[in-house]
Amino acid sequence: MCPKPSEDHRAAAEQRQGQLTKPPGSLGALELLAVRLAALQATERPSGQRAPIILFAGDHGITAQGVSAYPSDVTVQMLHNFANGGAAVSVLARELNVPLAVVDVGTLGEADIAGVTSDKPRHSTRDFSRDAAMTDAELAFAFDAGKRAVERATVAGADLVILGEMGIGNTTSAAAIAAALLACRAQDVVGAGTGLDNDGIRHKAQVIDAGLSLHGLDRGEVSPVEVLRCVGGFEIAALAGAMIAAAQRRIPVLVDGFIVTAAALAACRINPDCAPWLIYSHRSAERGHRLVLDALAAEPILDLKLRLGEGSGAGLALPVLRLACALHNQMATFEEASVSGPVP
Ligand SMILES: O=C(O)c1ccc[n+]([C@@H]2O[C@H](COP(=O)([O-])O)[C@@H](O)[C@H]2O)c1
Numbered sequence: 001m002c003p004k005p006s007e008d009h010r011a012a013a014e015q016r017q018g019q020l021t022k023p024p025g026s027l028g029a030l031e032l033l034a035v036r037l038a039a040l041q042a043t044e045r046p047s048g049q050r051a052p053i054i055l056f057a058g059d060h061g062i063t064a065q066g067v068s069a070y071p072s073d074v075t076v077q078m079l080h081n082f083a084n085g086g087a088a089v090s091v092l093a094r095e096l097n098v099p100l101a102v103v104d105v106g107t108l109g110e111a112d113i114a115g116v117t118s119d120k121p122r123h124s125t126r127d128f129s130r131d132a133a134m135t136d137a138e139l140a141f142a143f144d145a146g147k148r149a150v151e152r153a154t155v156a157g158a159d160l161v162i163l164g165e166m167g168i169g170n171t172t173s174a175a176a177i178a179a180a181l182l183a184c185r186a187q188d189v190v191g192a193g194t195g196l197d198n199d200g201i202r203h204k205a206q207v208i209d210a211g212l213s214l215h216g217l218d219r220g221e222v223s224p225v226e227v228l229r230c231v232g233g234f235e236i237a238a239l240a241g242a243m244i245a246a247a248q249r250r251i252p253v254l255v256d257g258f259i260v261t262a263a264a265l266a267a268c269r270i271n272p273d274c275a276p277w278l279i280y281s282h283r284s285a286e287r288g289h290r291l292v293l294d295a296l297a298a299e300p301i302l303d304l305k306l307r308l309g310e311g312s313g314a315g316l317a318l319p320v321l322r323l324a325c326a327l328h329n330q331m332a333t334f335e336e337a338s339v340s341g342p343v344p
């Protein structure tokens with residue numbers, strides 16, 4: 001069970017929005033965002049100041065089938081880049097003045113990396129075109145690793161958490177999860193990922209359809225836990241666990257791109273009560289993202305043709321969210337500013 005947003009605070013925030021010196025609705029989605037955050041944070045003054053980023057990384061056995069434009073080595077190489085402050089999300093975290101926690105929940109890396117938390121059930125998932133990606137125990141471990149990361153990142157309090165991921169091959173896993181849960185063909189949700197050409201995308205779709213058929217996940221009415229176990233990734237399972245853990249702690253989540261949204265779809269199927277706590281940062285350029293967002297009735301904040309991952313889209317949406325709060329909290333009312341309301 002997850003708690004429900006505060007309807008009293010939502011009503012108070014809606015009323016305040018109606019009194020601020022602007023025509024009603026003129027700040028569009030920013031008004032809805034501030035009202036929604038007020039309800040989630042159960043406060044009259046919503047905030048996005050304390051917004052730790054948690055980035056989960058894992059490797060994928062399915063890369064053996066030639067489904068990514070990059071080799072699996074890049075996942076661990078990027079962990080070093082995150083730790084050294086040179087990745088896109090590292091720059092955003094510095095500029096936004098938020099902490100970045102990087103958690104290795106299943107990369108191929110053998111050695112510990114300074115600045116990266118290692119909490120992994122196994123090095124890489126299995127190739128889901130041959131075997132289930134993980135065992136029940138490995139799935140449970142990764143799911144709980146997500147929960148542990150939320151606990152660590154929010155001990156000092158958090159207004160929300162930003163969730164991101166890194167894992168070569170994970171758009172294949174995310175598309176497989178989406179196709180299984182939305183009961184559609186892989187071709188409806190598959191995309192270029194890090195940069196496949198059209199032939200590569202067709203091959204990727206065939207690999208996914210064959211995997212779904214092998215695991216009996218192409219027949220609708222599938223268990224979301226079984227979908228995660230058979231075709232998921234450790235970072236995707238950790239993301240789903242983190243979302244449910246955050247919702248249980250009344251902490252809103254800023255959801256990043258295609259992969260984090262696929263994790264959100266799984267989390268919402270596992271525990272529908274977590275849905276109100278998930279805020280979608282952007283519409284990714286990855287082709288399947290629109291369909292998954294629509295299935296979640298999600299209206300993302302930005303649409304900037306991003307397709308990087310790492311939590312970078314969510315980082316870019318954070319200033320909009322912070323400014324929506326500042327406007328809500330600081331604008332004068334018609335009465336305070338002695339401004340006339342609409343013509344009666
Ligand atoms: O966030 C997105 O929408 C997104 C779209 C395409 C690719 N990515 C990133 O690219 C990697 C996966 O791409 P691929 O082609 O290896 O499956 C992974 O590290 C993701 O963070 C991320």
Ligand SMILES: Cc1cc2nc[nH]c2cc1C
Nearest residue numbers: 070074166194308309310
């Ligand atoms: C370089 C690189 C950086 C990334 N960040 C997230 N996914 C990525 C994939 C690649 C290939």
